[in-house]
Amino acid sequence: MTWGVVSTIKADLKTILNFAAWHLELGAHRLFIYLDDDPSDAFDILKAHPRIRPTVTDADYWDKHGSRPRKHQVRQVRNATRAYRRQADVDWLCHIDVDEFLLPEGSVDAVLSSCPSQVQTLRMRPMEALARDDGYPNHFKRLTLDRAARRDLSARIWPTYGSYLDCGFLSHVAGKLMVRTGLPDLDFKIHNVTVGGQENPGAAEAPALPLAHLHAKSWEDWLTQYRYRHDKGSYRSELKPAQSGRLTLHDLFTTIEADGGEAALREFFTEVCADTPDHRARLSAHNLLHQASLPLDAIRERHFPGAIDRR
Incomplete structure (x- = not known):
C-alpha cells in the first residue's frame, strides 16, 4: 500500500x-x-x-x-x-x-x-x-x-482565554x-x-x-509569524470564532495587543502555547497531553x- x-x-x-x-x-x-x-x-x-x-x-x-x-x-x-x-x-x-x-x-x-x-x-x-x-x-x-466537552475543557484548562478557543x-x-x-x-x-x-x-x-x-515551535517563532497570520493566515479576519458569540481570533488578538502590546501577547502565549510544567499538568489531568x-x-x-x- x-x-x-x-x-x-x-x-x-x-x-x-x-x-x-x-x-x-x-x-x-x-x-x-x-x-x-x-x-x-x-x-x-x-x-x-x-x-x-x-x-x-x-x-x-x-x-x-x-x-x-x-x-x-x-x-x-x-x-x-x-x-x-x-x-x-x-x-x-x-x-x-x-x-x-x-x-x-x-x-x-x-x-x-x-x-x-x-x-x-x-x-x-x-x-x-x-x-x-x-x-x-x-x-x-x-x-x-x-464539541460540548471541548467548550467545557477550554474554559477549565485555559481560564483566561479558553472561552475564545476550540480546545x-x-x-x-x-x-x-x-x-x-x-x-x-x-x-x-x-x-x-x-x-x-x-x-x-x-x-x-x-x-x-x-x-x-x-x-508555534517557540515564542520567537510564533511572534515572527504572528503578523502574517493575523493579516492573511490562520488568524485572519474573515474566519469564524471558535465558539459562537465570542470574538474571532483576529479580534481577540487585536484587543490583546491594543490593551497591552507585546507583553500581553506573551501572557497569552504562556497560558495557551508554552510547554511549561503547569500547562502539561492541566492537559494531563484531562487526558489531553501527548x-x-x-x-x-x-x-x-x-x-x-x-x-x-x-x-
Missing part, C-alpha cells in the same frame, strides 16, 4: 528538508513538493532524491497553469489538485503543510492497508505542539471530538485528509475534498494517524546528509 504527500511550501531550507525527511522516514513512496518560491536552493537537493518530485511555482509555472492566485490557500489547493489528478503514482495521497507531521500509531502503511474498501477519505486530526525554546516540541495538546487550539481542529487516489474529478480544499459535488465521499476518522502541528519525540535533525541527516552544512 503506497502513500504520498503533497505540500506547497514557502520556508527555509532546513524546514523544508526536515519535513521531507520525516515523511520519507515514515515510508512515503512519493513527496510532491511545490516550492512557492525557491530562495533556499531546495529544488536541486529535493530533485536529487528518487522519491521526491519538486516543482518551483515561479512565473513560468503559473503562465502554464493559469494566473497565479493571490491567496496562498488558493495556490495550495490548486497545486494539490494538480498533483492528485496528474502525478499521483500512489494508492493514497494527503495534502498537508510544512509545519505538519504525520505521527502514526505503528506504520502509515499498516493503517492504510487495514481500511475497508469503501473508505475513500481518512480524516487525520491535529495535535498542536507545545512551544519550547530549547529544541523541537515533544509535548502536544490532544483534541476530543465531543485550546490556535489553528485548525478539522485536521487534514488522506485520500484514496483514482477518484474522478477530485478537487482538494484545505481541510476537505469534493468529488462530483460530493464532499469527502467514503469518509472515516483516522485515530491512528494523528497530525502533529508545529503551529508525548512524542521528533528527532528532526537526526532524520534529516539520514536522508540529506550534510545538506545544511554545505550551505
